[in-house]
Amino acid sequence: MAETITITSAGGVEVERELAGLGGRSLGYIYDWHIRVLISLAWFYLGILIITGSLDVENAFNVKEFSELTYWSIAVPLLALNILYHPVLEIVMNGRTPGKRMAGIRIVSKDGTTASAGAILLRNVFRLIDSLPAAYGIGIIVVLRSKQHLRIGDMAAGTVLIYEDKADRKRLDMVTQSDNDSGITATQRELVAELLGRWKELSRDKRQQFAKNLLEKCAQPVPAATQADELDMVLKQALENLLK
Amino acid sequence: MNDKSDSAVTHWLQKRADVWRRHEALLERQRGRKDMHSDEVLEFAHGYRSLSRDLSLARNALPNSNITRYLESLLLQSYDVIHRKPYSLLSQAKYLLQYEVPRAMRDLRGPILASTSIFILSCIIGWLLVFNYPELASLFASPAMISQVQEGSLWTDDILNIFPSSVVSLQILTNNIAVTFFAFGLGAFYGLGTLYIMGLNGLMLGGVFAFTHHYNMADRLFEFVIAHGVVELSVIVLAGAAGIKLGEALVRPGQRTRREAFQQAAALAGKLVAVGAPLLVGAGIIEGYISPNPDYDLTTRMVVGFGYGIFMLLLLSGRLFPGRKHAEQASL
Numbered sequence: 171m172a173e174t175i176t177i178t179s180a181g182g183v184e185v186e187r188e189l190a191g192l193g194g195r196s197l198g199y200i201y202d203w204h205i206r207v208l209i210s211l212a213w214f215y216l217g218i219l220i221i222t223g224s225l226d227v228e229n230a231f232n233v234k235e236f237s238e239l240t241y242w243s244i245a246v247p248l249l250a251l252n253i254l255y256h257p258v259l260e261i262v263m264n265g266r267t268p269g270k271r272m273a274g275i276r277i278v279s280k281d282g283t284t285a286s287a288g289a290i291l292l293r294n295v296f297r298l299i300d301s302l303p304a305a306y307g308i309g310i311i312v313v314l315r316s317k318q319h320l321r322i323g324d325m326a327a328g329t330v331l332i333y334e335d336k337a338d339r340k341r342l343d344m345v346t347q348s349d350n351d352s353g354i355t356a357t358q359r360e361l362v363a364e365l366l367g368r369w370k371e372l373s374r375d376k377r378q379q380f381a382k383n384l385l386e387k388c389a390q391p392v393p394a395a396t397q398a399d400e401l402d403m404v405l406k407q408a409l410e411n412l413l414k
Numbered sequence: 415m416n417d418k419s420d421s422a423v424t425h426w427l428q429k430r431a432d433v434w435r436r437h438e439a440l441l442e443r444q445r446g447r448k449d450m451h452s453d454e455v456l457e458f459a460h461g462y463r464s465l466s467r468d469l470s471l472a473r474n475a476l477p478n479s480n481i482t483r484y485l486e487s488l489l490l491q492s493y494d495v496i497h498r499k500p501y502s503l504l505s506q507a508k509y510l511l512q513y514e515v516p517r518a519m520r521d522l523r524g525p526i527l528a529s530t531s532i533f534i535l536s537c538i539i540g541w542l543l544v545f546n547y548p549e550l551a552s553l554f555a556s557p558a559m560i561s562q563v564q565e566g567s568l569w570t571d572d573i574l575n576i577f578p579s580s581v582v583s584l585q586i587l588t589n590n591i592a593v594t595f596f597a598f599g600l601g602a603f604y605g606l607g608t609l610y611i612m613g614l615n616g617l618m619l620g621g622v623f624a625f626t627h628h629y630n631m632a633d634r635l636f637e638f639v640i641a642h643g644v645v646e647l648s649v650i651v652l653a654g655a656a657g658i659k660l661g662e663a664l665v666r667p668g669q670r671t672r673r674e675a676f677q678q679a680a681a682l683a684g685k686l687v688a689v690g691a692p693l694l695v696g697a698g699i700i701e702g703y704i705s706p707n708p709d710y711d712l713t714t715r716m717v718v719g720f721g722y723g724i725f726m727l728l729l730l731s732g733r734l735f736p737g738r739k740h741a742e743q744a745s746l
Contacts, residue, residue: 180462295599
């Protein structure tokens with residue numbers, strides 16, 4: 171059973187959110203790492219190209235005299251990017267970074283609200299400790315051993331990482347918006363939306379069987395086709411038409 | 415679910431869907447931090463309450479459905495907007511400097527005293543060690559530094575011949591901020607990491623001074639250090655105090671769980687680090703531009719060093735900003 175945090179909103183209604191474990195965290199970090207490395211490499215080679223007119227890296231750094239231009243225009247921005255990437259983006263994007271967004275996770279405080287700037291800075295100060303002795307060794311051990319999958323930085327800042335479930339308007343529209351009068355009920359629309367959402371995950375035989383049953387239940391004509399591929403397509407089309 | 419209740423749910427959904435869409439649109443406006451009319455704010459707050467009721471109904475009528483998940487998500491986002499603290503980095507920084515840092519300084523008196531004592535004690539030990547056994551200087555200084563001093567010059571003399579001031583400043587302040595963060599963060603290991611960092615830095619300072627004293631150059635090293643050292647060393651001692659506080663919270667958490675004690679200590683002690691790290695930027699600039707420059711005499715260096723030190727004390731005690739007493743009384 172995955173660990174969750176419970177957020178109690180107005181009227182005592184409770185909503186649970188699943189906590190991200192080592193997998194979700196690592197995925198987010200790996201995305202972010204690639205983004206940082208790609209930007210850094212692009213900046214590095216572009217800088218060398220502009221300053222020296224060629225991509226001869228050795229020549230750019232093998233000058234006898236120290237080049238202040240190379241230092242300030244290449245090394246310093248790269249250092250700033252790699253140091254400030256996490257704290258600045260996590261504050262500006264309300265607990266997310268591009269990588270965390272791709273992994274579907276977000277930093278929140280323990281009560282489920284957006285983490286404060288102070289908390290985010292604090293968890294990033296402890297990033298130095300979590301990353302010891304190399305490759306987040308301490309962080310990984312602490313995440314694996316803590317019940318809520320927290321690294322030291324999260325414990326210090328009082329933050330947790332949750333899986334985000336963004337309010338998707340499509341879900342509402344699928345079930346409530348209707349231009350045609352197909353006469354099917356909300357529960358049936360839910361089932362149709364669910365089946366269409368999982369269409370690709372199901373085997374062809376299963377989904378065709380479910381589709382036929384569902385169309386029959388909704389008192390809709392069940393299309394027929396000789397080819398299996400074609401049948402697959404027309405059944406999907408018939409279900410989609412129900413939600414239009 | 416029978417047909418009758420099914421059609422009732424369908425009817426309810428169709429009726430409420432527009433209300434939810436409207437609420438979602440208001441939520442988007444909130445996110446964009448656009449000014450909202452007071453009517454809209456009230457409408458949003460009202461919508462938030464009715465969303466809770468709608469979610470309860472949806473959970474009963476359509477458990478684990480798309481609609482339920484949609485409403486849960488919408489409710490959480492609204493909860494976040496409603497409970498979010500006023501967002502202004504500037505006012506947060508002002509509040510930090512006016513009230514939180516002076517309070518942290520008072521609450522951390524014990525750890526500050528402990529950190530200062532450890533640092534001074536290790537300085538003395540470092541001095542005594544190298545003073546009595548000069549060959550131990552190799553523990554604290556690199557072979558290049560040692561041979562340079564033996565030839566009659568300090569390693570700080572020709573810094574500016576190698577790198578420009580701006581580069582020296584940046585490298586030094588980055589390094590010092592990292593040391594500060596380590597002195598604080600390593601307190602998470604029951605304070606032992608902090609003791610190591612403080613002890614090591616103290617030993618090095620004492621050892622290096624004793625070593626230069628051996629070659630009659632301690633006064634020149636003092637001249638180099640004084641302009642930036644007052645604040646630089648103070649901030650490292652403060653970070654050590656912050657780390658000791660973390661260790662103390664873990665060693666004796668009292669009535670709280672270790673994690674609660676650790677988090678409270680980190681929140682309190684982190685405030686000193688939050689002010690200390692920017693102060694190191696100033697110290698780094700002084701160390702790059704003033705300390706290695708032979709044009710500045712000792713008096714100027716002392717004025718800069720102690721002047722910046724007084725600025726730091728005023729900042730940490732909250733005296734740089736007015737209105738302190740009034741707010742303290744209000745908070746009691």
